Amino acid sequence: LEIDGGGDLTSLAFALRKLDRRYGKSVVRVGAETARTGSPTGIEALDSIIPGGGLPLGRLSWLSGAMGAGAFDLSLVLLARSSRSSPVAVVDFDKALDPGDIEDYGGDLDSCWVVRPRHPEEGWAAARSLARAGVEFCLMLAREWRPVGRAAPAALVAATEERNSVVLLGGGLLVPQEIGGRVGIELSCQRLGWTMAHQDVSGLRLRLQVERSHLGPPGQSCQLDIDFPRMYRLRAGIAVAGVQRDGVRVRSDQEEPLLAEALG
């Protein structure tokens, strides 16, 4: 206020206008108007708990969770949503991904590049190259994160920052330090149970919690239901006799007892 010798709001407005004119509109902002730093996922409950209103741009995000917690499915849902509007890539370290799932979740396989590396270093290098080439959403899937050198995650983060893209690490309970140090936000998944329809499992209910974040306070949580997208022809060994399975997806042998439990 003292800049212009006044003491009222008029001189403040005048000073602000002067600053705007000299240095541009972005130099002085009201706190509530801070720009979003995240890429909205389109899932309102999820966007509301992440500081910035979506998965952070130019940083690594980690969706952690034990096997069967839903991190894998949620990652694919996010990838599928992103693939509808922009090129995406998925680095499948364990070669466990069925890309048909992306299609089933409503994604566009034409916009999706699938990387199946033989060594972790190849996967990180491929992710970096694709991010630098313009892939907007890169999903890296692994049940266990194996150590890589410090350079690979740093280079990926640099490429992500350069192109303002999203990199999501899907799955796993622990990440090596060189990767963990680069993670901007960690969301943990915990499966709460199955959702039922017509006396059958129709999806998965999970709790998501912000464990740590460079952009805002952690601790926010929400619940999500993920619907299994289509009929799955059961593999030998995990079929449950006498159950109507329309719309049910079963992902692994470990889930079968829970499924049977849920179905009574």
Place this chain on the structure above:
Amino acid sequence: LSWAGAPRLACIGFPHLALLLALRSHPELAKEAVLVGTSGKQERPVVLAASRAAVAMGASPGQDWRQSELSCPEAVRLVADPMEVARLRQEVRSALYDCSPLVEWTDDTIAYLDLGGRDPNWPAESARAAQLGRVVQQVLLVPPSIGVGQSRFVAFAAAKVAGPGRVRLVPSGRAAEFLADWPVGDLPLPPKTRERLFSFGLSSCGDCISVPLPDLQRQLGPDGLLLHRLCLGLDPASISPWREPPPCGVRRVLAGVVEDTESLRFGGPELASRLAARLVQAGRAAGRLRLLLLDEDAAGGAVVAGQPGVFWDEISPPSAVATAEELLAPILSLLSRARCRVLVIELQALDLVDPPATQALLWPGGNARREEIKQSVARLHDRFGAELVWRVSVKAGHPGDIPAERLAWSPG
């Protein structure tokens, strides 16, 4: 050393054409700080010209619009009209070509002419230079500054010394004397070379000429020789004359007279592709398109606007157009306006400019980003083998749910 056959070059300096036009529209701003810039519709807006008052405040041509706002916030900002500037430029060029067969147009502030040879109307060089000034003043309505010398740099320096409304003649062989006080900082030399000259205590051309050439070359390398020549008025740069580009257009004679001009629209794509081929051949883009539709009476002779039997219309696209895709819309727009009998269609590309910088990768199918990703994948395959990155598609029909049956995998 004989100066008998030395060339005589004239340099004409005048305010930027965009600034002149702006001040013609706003005469009340004549003494004010005025900046004239590009509109910024197609590219980043920059300052084309700055008035003396604006330059004194710190603005300069070539600055970013925002940068100029910071350096000179009080200046009045006006947007240049490129079509008007082009028209005035054409008028000045025509006037200059009446005075000399060789005219170089460097930018919209300076022109060079070859004053060699003799003009029977103006036998004396001073009279010829004065006539040159009168001709330019008639077009621009402001007096130019004119310098005449044995080389390009001497003429430029003479014009700078002369000032508006004056002519400075530097006789051949007297250039070194004329340039003796010319500051080293204003020589067309690399900044590092100029700094070294200052560090040696050489501040003017007279100082430099007193240093033997071998010493200059030993200290400055090739720039030493250039410096020596500049100080003697022997710089080798010559005039690169500007020539009117050859006309670019297409002409189609129909099998018979067409009265239904709506049907002409079907010929639009062909006209666009033929004109685009011509433009590609010339390496130019069209800033304006002119359509001439002639009936059987007008088809044979010379055509002027307003002549009976001639439909004459022009269109200026928002940006210069060069490809068939870009040309098609304005051509269809021109054709849709026509209501006349047509035997001959003539389409002319005017205001030819360098084609806009387009990213070649935008033209293949898909978008540039996908092409970039494909190139990146190709590099990854070269580095790690072809089994690293895959494209996956769902097979047609009902292949089943087993991934091996359902999905088709292809490298990259």
